[in-house]
Amino acid sequence: MGAFKYLFGKEEEIPQGTAAILFGFGSIVWFIIGTGLGSFNAAKLAFPDFVTGNYAFAFGHMRQVHVMTVIFGWIWGAFCMAFMYITPALGNTKLWSEKLGVWNVLTWNVGLALGLSTLWCGMTSGREYSDFIWPIDLWIAFLIVLPTGINVWMTIINRRTQGIYTTNWFFAAASFMTIIVFLIGNLPEFFHLTGLNEAYMTWWFAHNILGLLITPVAAAISYYIIPKITGNPLYSHRVGHLHFWSLVVFYSTPAAHHLMGSPLPEWLKSFASVEGVLILIPAMAFVCNITLTMQGRWRMFVENIEIRYAATSSLLAIPLNMQGGFQQTRAINWYVHGTGWIVAHDHLALLGFSTFAEVSAVVYGMQTLMKRKLWSYSLQNFHYWMLLVGFGIYWTTMTIAGLIQGAGKVFEVPYIDVVIAEHPYMIGRWFGGTMVFIGNIVWLYNMYMTAKSGAEVPEGLLPQEIAYDR
């Protein structure tokens, strides 16, 4: 509550890192809410008699609330934490405006609470991933993303270095592109576009929220965490260029590959399908750059928790992009489209590749900003394994369920037989997701205790340097 006093305080009175710490804690809370909703929803699929008869708790009513909570609560919050901490650190400067950052925390939490409440009340655009009604979309664009962008851009402009490190290219570009994606992707709501225009814009939005926000920022976090903690130089500045530009060029175009079965013009689908495979170029550049940066330091994968999170994220980018690149081609899409395979893929992106990177940023950044080392390394280890094993169970079971659904679809197996066949996998899905949820509660407790009574990090040292000191 003490943070409210900073809303109307003077800039110089606000301690550096305040906004980042608030975003960090807020993101973990939203992560718990988001994964709790996910666990609840999964339980409804695994145990059909679980909470029935109440419209507000129907699966079709709550699924979107889960999705929007994890994307705009957990992921966006963790990204803002990274923006507000890493951007100034790389420019050898301080955040352009802590006050704007603190206000940004408020607009984010209030906007999200409003958005999720209206969504839960049934006020929805009905468009996947852009489910919020248009006033909330405008709130997000102008009161959440724009202030963040201003802080990032102004911090970079006011940096005390000549060069701009790779991470900050991604941060600056992603916050800019997200505003564009929000304003263009929601045009069907602003101007009541219907039919194919609406379908295309819906998936242009959905694709680019992942491709131009989540993917670049998660990768940018690893570009910071891995060289910073290992002490190794980034393997190649020029591979960073290849990654950045190929991401901007090839990720922004393949929206139509989400609609391969629709009556969109075939030329648009073909164009998107080729671009969809070319997504492997930024992915390969990223994985190559990170794994080669890790050369000679792979023992830190075992010894250092932040490196373990970040490296796991980078390694998960391999199956993620192999799936993403090929599952959208006509040759494969006809089989997996509309099945649990895609749900598994989404979770590989958001809960696997992206979340592991974000956790590394939040864990590392919070320790550095609060100048306190983790209260319990064991609890953080527990969180890592709950996240990894829980996600692994979720991904495996949903992938298998998706293949069953695909077979059922193609061979025209009666729907109820498919439901029966995939029932064990729905239980696995719920079990894996619940592990993640429980792990997150432990993580919040560990971060709270770190803030309250974590050992102080002495001046001139970094948290990882004293991780094992007792």
Place this chain on the structure above:
Amino acid sequence: MGLRLDRPLYSLTTHDENLSAQHIWEYESLGGIKENNNPVPAPIAVLLVLIVTTAFMLTFPLWGQRPTAAIYSDYVDLLKSPEVQQVLDNKDLTPYQSDAQAMKLIEDRLSHFPSPYAFQRKQHIMTMDHLRYLAPKITKLRESGADMEQYSIIGPNIVRQNFFRLVDGKIVAKQPWWDAGYTIDIFYVIYFFAVVFCLIKGLPPTSWEPDHTKAH
């Protein structure tokens, strides 16, 4: 920015500008992060070529693109021919055998005549059951004088596409069967690699590696 074109594979930047960039690179610490100037590793360059090749190979010849009614028009004529009807009416064969033999006969006949649809027919193999179902619809459509290339086969239905350019109700341009999206991709990839090549060749040459002891 200075530009030199005498050794494009070495560097596109003048010697003085390279020296200036090297100085900043070595003497500046970006929040404690260091960066090397390694080239794109050779195996990664090979993978790049493989990815681009795969992207085009996998989407060309557009596996799964919807077939048009035009490519099956000749199937319908042959289905009505006495030879094919004789096979279908042969009571010595099971329905499965007669269907298979009749379709083989149709395909054999078609292979003797050049057709602009030969390639697409191989991509969209027709079964006798499907043909039997579609034949009256294709006949009716043809008798109405419609442009058969403008209609897609979607399961049991024949549906008019709306991808042709029409002026005053007349078709002035048709979507090529291998479509324009593919052409756009070719140019898109070419200009991407051209721009990125210029960008990374504007950096100091890869033969130079920064000395990180100066700023760290």
